[in-house]
Amino acid sequence: NPVGLASCLQLLQTLQVPLATMGPSSYVSLLTCCQSVWEGRKVNDIRKQYTVSSNEYYWSALVDIYARVGDYRGAENVLDEMLMESRVEYDDEKRRRVNPTKKTTKGSREKQSTPISIPPLPAYTSFFSACYKLISRSDVHPSIKSDAANRAWARWKEMRIHSVAPDVMAYGALLRIFAAQGRP
Secondary structure (H helix, E strand, O other), rough: OOOHHHHHHHHHHHOOOOOHHOOOOHHHHHHOOOOOHHHHHHHHHHHHOOOOOOOHHHHHHHHHHHHHHOOHHHHHHHHHHHHHHHHHHHHHHHHHHHOOOOOOOOOOOOOOOOOOOOOOOHHHHHHHHHHHHHHHOOOOHHHHHHHHHHHHHHHHHHHHOOOOOOOHHHHHHHHHHHHHHHHO
């Protein structure tokens, strides 16, 4: 079980590790310590406050927090948030290339960035897991189960369009969703 964000932040304070010096991998570790969605959102706020860039592991860990509690809509929002933040970072980088604030020396090349990050396979698989948790419960209204299944199928198609190759876990997650619905 995760130990909780407060314990981790207290440990970092005791060790005198400033949050501003931590990189994306450290924030992934903080997310794995979160016990609730609120704590995951707090880590995201701290990351943004210190302008630490995200990576695919970070977003996968954030989606996983929602999946643990079966919040498929929250998990889907994180996937969309990843795409939005990626677009903003790309647009900022593009503006810097068009209107550079400092001159580059002749012959130097600026680093080209990837235009838009696509959610990685683990993020999609965690999203499917969140959908399954909801669909498999007997106390959930059928319309909500249907919505979760439709969103899972839409994300599956999106994943395939973006050439994210599914693995055994992704196929298994989708099959569990269909089985819970009684589909052949």
